[in-house]
Amino acid sequence: MTTDVLAQLTAEIRAAAHPDAAPCACATTTVAHRPDATVLRHADTVAKVHAPGTDPNALALRLATAARLPDVFLPPLAPAAARVEGRPVTLWPYGAPVDPEAPDTAPWEGAAALLARLHRTPPTPATPPMRGPSKVALAMTRLRATLAASPPHPAAPPLLRAWAALPAWARAEAPAPGHHPRTLCHGDLHLGQLVRHPAPDGPWRLIDVDDLGVGVPAWDLARPASWFACGLLPPDVWTRFLAAYRAAGGPAVPEGGDPWAALDVPARALTVQTGARYLAKAVAADRPLDEVEQSLIDACARMVRE
Template sequence: MEGTYRRLVQTRSGADIVVDGDVVHKLHRIGTNPRYLAQRLRIARESPALLSPLSVVPEAVGPRWRSSWPRVDTVAPDPEHAPWVEAGALLAALHTEPVTARAPGHGWPQRLRRTVERLRSERGPIHAAAVALPAVVWRTGTPGRPVTLVHGDWHLGQLGRRGPAAAWQLIDVDDVGVGDPAWDLARPAGFWAAGLIPDVDWQTFLEAYRARGPGLPPGDPWRVLEPFARAAVVHAAATGLAHGDTDDTQQALLDACERMR
């Protein structure tokens, strides 16, 4: 992380990221609630599992809000060496941290709603799969299930560390909050079901999570994960459609949506 440079990265979520030397400034998407963002920054400051921000006070930049972070290395796109064990253990650690009264609900259902709203004119398999999603995926929590801290947008790209010898931490707090921890397992579960994650990686991740994580009861995890996995596939497919993706991943997601019908 040596050297000073500056570059702009635009994300699919509507945020803009400016990397300035060893500092990362994130300009959050339009409509971000500054009170919730401040709560999430404080959670990250107090959580060992989350990367700590440089300040817990978001800055107003025109109509948007900005947070600042230390620059980290993210997971390299190498499926043969993906840190599934570390990822499962890290999520389990987050899910066992104390839940404070200041924590908002996590943002997964809201993000799903925003994505589905863009499907109004689409009448293909993604729209049909979205319409068929069960009621449980539109809530942050689930009756009878644990309530924990939840990252709210977890995938391998949300791991970062401050150097090759440092421990991985979770980055991107836009959707951090409380709710059903199964939401943090939704994307890997959905991608595994769509054939995009090999069985051995999925089982490695599950075993690492189950060693400490409270989100899955004994037995078949699919009894809990199935509706959330479906929601994650719909969200990913709809996002890909909005951005004009035509690669093998998008086709696998479309095929999975077709099977949901």
């Protein structure tokens, strides 16, 4: 991000944080900076610069959905995105994130209840599709580009076979079959997508509307399901999460019995996506896979042997 763009963005967020234009001594800090997003904080206001190529109409519809669901999403501070250097910028109140150093306090039940509430909310007719499957395809495209510029890697074949074994809808190549329920979905649920608002101890709310839309609700349970299947999420935590979702009336899985008929394909897809992202990073850094990364590749290998 150039100095001029950063200055323009800082001016936008300062004006939102201090609408009376009074001078302030508040620092503007960078919360995250990636090729697809930059997030800044000034006082109790957060600005997010969205990815290049973001569809402004779809983003506007996603913002409107978040605004009408203040008991699920952190509500945006403005109904429409500004633009900085051609990229949309949205403004949000600050929320306190999950503490990564205190995993025992992670709000799994809170996340499950928010998802169930979201999944029970009727979408408006113009709501765009949930972007979860397209993100799996994007992760695979990026991995192939990385592999093409590198020596062969032993982890690549099982991951590529697991990708090929996914049904077309999980690779964003076709609509989901008609027997799958379709609801409002977050599209990229993980603990980094939850904040307390007002900070520091208000109720939990979801953030990040970039993938919000209509889709198969089991997708929103797929990452914790994948972690559980890979041995990365303790069974008792998975049980608590699933029980809380069911208790809140979530429609993604049956009220009782085996949930895996609904969860199997999305969980496999999220295993492939996460494995592809991790493998691309390891190959680019020319380093061996760590234990967590290897567990995902091992899971991909098991998926194609079953």
